[in-house]
Amino acid sequence: MSNKLRYLDFEEAVKRSLDLAKATSFTEIIPLANAIGRVVSEDVLCVKNLPAFNNSAMDGFAIKASDAGKTLNINKVIYAGDKGEAVKESLWDNECYKIMTGAKVPSDVDTIIPIENCFDVTDKTVRVPENIKEGANLRLKGEEQKEGNVLFEKGEIITSSHVTLLASQGLTMIKVFKKISIAVVSTGNELKEPWESSDEEEIYNCNSYALVSLLTENGFDATYSGVIPDSLEASKEFISNMKNYDVIITTGGISMGDADFVGQAFLDNGLETAFHGVNVKPGRPIMMGKMENTIVMCLPGNPLTAMVNMHLFAVPVLHKLQGSSSFYHDVNFAMNHQDFKTKQGRVNVVLGTCENGGFKVTRNNKYGSGMITALYESNSILVTREETSGIDVGQEVYVIKFNNKLVKKQTNIFN
Numbered sequence: 001m002s003n004k005l006r007y008l009d010f011e012e013a014v015k016r017s018l019d020l021a022k023a024t025s026f027t028e029i030i031p032l033a034n035a036i037g038r039v040v041s042e043d044v045l046c047v048k049n050l051p052a053f054n055n056s057a058m059d060g061f062a063i064k065a066s067d068a069g070k071t072l073n074i075n076k077v078i079y080a081g082d083k084g085e086a087v088k089e090s091l092w093d094n095e096c097y098k099i100m101t102g103a104k105v106p107s108d109v110d111t112i113i114p115i116e117n118c119f120d121v122t123d124k125t126v127r128v129p130e131n132i133k134e135g136a137n138l139r140l141k142g143e144e145q146k147e148g149n150v151l152f153e154k155g156e157i158i159t160s161s162h163v164t165l166l167a168s169q170g171l172t173m174i175k176v177f178k179k180i181s182i183a184v185v186s187t188g189n190e191l192k193e194p195w196e197s198s199d200e201e202e203i204y205n206c207n208s209y210a211l212v213s214l215l216t217e218n219g220f221d222a223t224y225s226g227v228i229p230d231s232l233e234a235s236k237e238f239i240s241n242m243k244n245y246d247v248i249i250t251t252g253g254i255s256m257g258d259a260d261f262v263g264q265a266f267l268d269n270g271l272e273t274a275f276h277g278v279n280v281k282p283g284r285p286i287m288m289g290k291m292e293n294t295i296v297m298c299l300p301g302n303p304l305t306a307m308v309n310m311h312l313f314a315v316p317v318l319h320k321l322q323g324s325s326s327f328y329h330d331v332n333f334a335m336n337h338q339d340f341k342t343k344q345g346r347v348n349v350v351l352g353t354c355e356n357g358g359f360k361v362t363r364n365n366k367y368g369s370g371m372i373t374a375l376y377e378s379n380s381i382l383v384t385r386e387e388t389s390g391i392d393v394g395q396e397v398y399v400i401k402f403n404n405k406l407v408k409k410q411t412n413i414f415n
């Protein structure tokens, strides 16, 4: 680390990491069917009024409100999709239309009465109630969105709700930001790939697979590019071949060990360091910077640390790079269910489970950063301030959720 004793303030590190990221400007046009999770690169405007024409919200009778209480002759039946003559104004005195939900409403009527609220209904006549509300059950052209309105904005991530809107507009292609290219690499001579056999002194590389999966969960494409060897020369060469990526994420080799060459290898390749060493537990050795046009994120090798810091620091930066306008953590407000201690003097990132508004710390907050199962047992992280020494039962806390799932036990959903 550049300075062994001074670690950067957590909030400053978050700021510097986000300052590193400038949104991509490369775009492409893709089919609607492939659009989920992509980031819109320009505002999407309404090109077809919603609704596109005045239509009925109910199966029933389209009448003039002034005919309330009368028995009316049924002029014709109008179905959804009818057009031209079939929906032309043609009422004489004491007439109405029978109309179906979604059908165009001729302009000589102003109110729809649901069929079940009418009396003496036959094929030819109907008696309408006395008390009616003029304009009832009429969906007016453009009342939801008018042509020219912004339906959604540049920088939004496409969800099923966006797809609904696009399809409602007859838009089959959408302009999005091109996916940024992300390389994930591990470091360490002790690593074996999960399909290889390993001696007792060797361990399986879980970080690379963990990070690629986490990136996939967050809508990114990432390439696993292998293991950087534990030698400065080999590390330098490995890194020099990766400068075409938008982002390189490494784990391990970033602390103070004799085999920790990653930082130096990046520096020798022209890295401008934004920070190396942050006052956070776990994750103190974390390093970030920019090497020509490539953002570099070096996470500590301990699996739990790597994943926690990936959630906390890296994911927001990646969303910003990808052009998303929403890249800050979404926090949930929860009630803490079990006392736990935290280490004063550093920002602590604590694992726990957040369900139905309650937070429960994982393993009483006594787990090591080399552990793997503690992460699996958790779905949230809680970040404390440097001066905090513990969190009490009943204290209200902010938590950041990951691996968001449905829950096993049903609880009250009503308010």
Ligand SMILES: Nc1nc2c(c(=O)[nH]1)N[C@H]1C(S)=C(S)[C@@H](COP(=O)(O)OP(=O)(O)OC[C@H]3O[C@@H](n4cnc5c(N)ncnc54)[C@H](O)[C@@H]3O)O[C@H]1N2
Binding pocket: 186, 187, 188, 190, 191, 203, 204, 205, 206, 207, 208, 251, 252, 253, 254, 255, 256, 257, 260, 282, 283, 284, 285, 299, 300, 301, 302, 303, 305, 369, 370
């Ligand atoms: N003298 C000091 N030693 C250490 C410090 C320190 O400040 N001074 N910091 C400690 C902290 S905190 C952490 S975190 C670790 C991080 O060190 P590195 O980033 O250099 O990581 P490595 O030493 O390469 O590995 C640490 C640990 O993680 C295992 N590992 C590495 N890669 C993988 C992988 N792909 N899959 C699974 N496990 C992996 C590795 O075998 C080690 O056990 O440094 C402390 N030391």
Ligand code: MOO
Binding pocket: 280, 281, 282, 283, 284, 285, 300, 302, 305, 369, 370
């Ligand atoms: O960052 Mo390290 O994981 O605190 O041990």
